[in-house]
Amino acid sequence: MRILIVNPPHTAIGSRIPDDHLPPLGLLSIAGPLIDDGHHVELLDAEFGPMSVEETVERIAASGCDLLLLGHSGSTSAHPTVAEIAQLAKLVCPGLKIIYGGVFPTYHWREILAKEPQFDVIVRGEGEETCRQLVTALDEGRALATVNGLAYRHGGKVVSTPPQVMIRDLDHYRIAWELIDFSRYSYWGGKRAVVVQFSRGCPHPCTYCGQRGFWTQWRHRNPEIFAAEIAWLHRAHGVEVFNFADENPTSSKRMWRRFLDALIAEDIDITLVGSTRADDIVRDRDQLHLYKKAGVERFLMGMEHTDQTVLSKIRKGGSTSTDREAIKLMRAHGMLSMATWVVGFEEERDRDYLRVLRLLLAYDPDQIQSLYVTPHRWTPLFADIGHRRVIQLDQRKWDYKHQVLATRHVPPWRVFLWVKAIEFIVQSRPKALLRLLTMRDPKLKHAHRWYYQMGRRVWFHELFGFLFRDRRVRNGPTVTEFWGASRDGEDALARKGAEPLASPGQPSLKAVGLGQITCSTTSSQKTSSLV
Template identity: 25%
Template sequence: MNLPPAHAGGPLVLTHGYFLTDDPVEQRIMRPYPPLGLLSISAWLDRRGLNHDVIDTTFRSVDDVVAELARLRPRMIAFYVTLMTRRTILGLVRRLRADPKHAGLTVVLGGPDARYNAGDYLDHGIDILVVGEGEETMAALAELDPAACRDPAVLAGIAGLVHRGGDGRPATTPARAHLPRLDDLPRPARHRIDLAPYFNAWRQAHGETSLNVSTQRGCPYTCNWCSRAVYGKSYRRRSAGLVVAELAELSARYAPDMYWFVDDVFTVNHRWLTDFATALDAAGLSIRYECITRADRMTDEVVALLTRTGCKRVWIGAESGSQRILDAMDRRVTVEQVTAMIRAAAAAGIETGTFLMLGYPGETEADILATRRYLQAARPDRFTVTLAYPIRGTEFHDAVANHVTGPAFDDGSDRDNRFPRSYGDRYYAQALRYLNHAAAVDRAGAIWHPRAVRHHLAVGLARAGMWWHRRFSPPDPGSPEGTAEHG
């Protein structure tokens, strides 16, 4: 049977290629959220009257998605790609390329992993990369016919792209300006996907549901391990009244028990936070939420505003309990500030969390022990520990680039990058155990409680392991591991 090529009138498909079944860390903590960035692009296309489909892969299998794409036979498929999903998406693209039903398919990639890896993606079968903010650029691509998608002269006229030029080499078009007013964005098209699996997963794991909301884009800070591939160092925010209107709509439609504000620094603008509290009061809306922020953007007044607006959990970034390491990271915050603000939030009845990173260049055991002292003083309810890995495009990566090794581009991601660290893999495994059990000792209360005794023994064994591997294991490049969350 002769089938027409995939591009002869098929739809545009937006998807993200994240599969929960491939993520053991998420399966353990089970806090999945809808693909908010993709749904924002979908809403923008809807506003422009551009027909498209959205495939949410989170709770599906690769084979199931391949079967649906065979049914839809799209002319264009656009993936939102992160360093976590690179390998899976490229594997899926290979399958599509090998299937005659998808002859002529245009494959587009956007998201945080696209900008600084554009050449590698082009070499692995991707036709076009969207760099930066995606709404307007994706709308421009959606309006093209299939032939135009392969015409370098046409693509050269669309800002915010990387594609193959007429000479076959990567060609970058002028950068697209950020949307000046986030209030002009439509609300994410959550109606295009089924939220029930997310809520069910939350209920089974935590006994409550949660839904993600974005109020801002970008971060004005300069932490040198953090990627700013999409929004740069910009900071833009939706008006508090529009955010509250969206929350009211979501509460009426889905009634989530909690909200998760995905913003990098929720309390960066104190005036906005005051407006947010006023708008919630005016709407008669009561919510519960968690957010992330920085200690230097926290004060006693901000803590009071968080309490007033329904904050139940605040994550305050630390990354290390060593001021020397914080300064090397260009964190622009002190250990004392972080400690004080975690304690202030806890005193106000807000659950607290903090982020830690081990293995940053130049870190020594003294810095790890300082991190232990920070946890002991701050006493957060939860913390996560990540082994440092350099992301392409960051100052951290630039500093170690000549020494970075890793798997083939399509067989891993920046999370798998290796670089010379102070100690070997086995040492850091013991350091992770040490911090985990030491924090558990703090929470156990009575020193002779059986649980406390077990953790004390584990702390001693971990410290012995750190000593042993510091003395006898070579300081080879470490292999970054997944984030561990402790609560």
């Protein structure tokens, strides 16, 4: 079959402000198995430009595809654009089958299929095996009921099949790197870059995160195969920067050590950036020199809040003392630290923001990233704050960088001023600026300067948007009224079942040598679902 996979244009700040673009790992992960099954697959990355909805639909119509696969890594905030593209594409090509996947449709499939007739099938959970089976069923004219992990309409009703079994061998499927022009993708200030994924899921029970439900269980790739793939991407395609899609790639100290050793043995000069937990950094104090030697330049550490009571309430599992120690250890080993700070876990007052400022200054991170609490219905947090009022009705703004919930004591304009002031003060404190000016490591200096440049652009962009572009309501619906009932506890994947068979004409990766993987194939976001 002729299949077109589309990465839609996204309105989120992170997609629009930087001059760099990263390839859609999730969509490439879907494409690899389909290509190996003998289908003709093309990728349209509408993030470049970005393309307008009309131009995207024109390209879809011109492709002559039988199937259109849509998804985006920022699936909640991207959904309105995805829906508009699908609706127009259906009008232009009435016979086109449209398949939609990602985290948002995985948990909103009932509402989407009931209200948006342009979507024919929704893939729930990780999509490599589900999409293979779905496309085969469509090609052979078999009933969709034979494929697990789907939602669709049948007899005028919205129905679903049982969850697909989660993939235990993450090296079983390859990523379709051949679909992209590597020279078009960059990050970290113009360096050729890709997104990679060592693991899926997270073993920690943080209430604001949906990783446990969507991925069901933390799993990882073979460390040596993963390191070999990174080396191949560097040598064959000149990739310099590898951005980890993992929530927590360092969860297993033993597996992460194996990966570091294997990557160091490849003897390549690359940059690794990603996210981890502060307690993993402290745990690995004896091997942080290997992080640096392998190429780690920055880790984002999800500190979420500076108050120990709040950290306990959201089941973060860390501590403020561990956070401070992790930042010091990263700096001592020549790596940058980024501390995330999330606004809105509690009903803050002005004095709370002042206390946060003092504590962030005491943390002394290299970089900070402020986010707003954005409750999604598949997280435990959703049920806890379902009574709170929504002030942002535009779904495209539910991207963690816009206020979406009202706070009881501080109006939105003052919350915004506090956040912008804290960002400015922390990032422009004399100690931080002096550190930037005197930084000796040229790679770190380049990275840090690039971050400051992007930070300034985002800061002013958010200010302009808050004052002139964003629209908020005073007394909106509750979170539950806005999104519907909580889906916490609804796992997207089943834990047990038979392992999928190898693709026709493609041996299982377990059956081939490491040299074959790195030479004869391009074997394997926030993700390999159809996102």
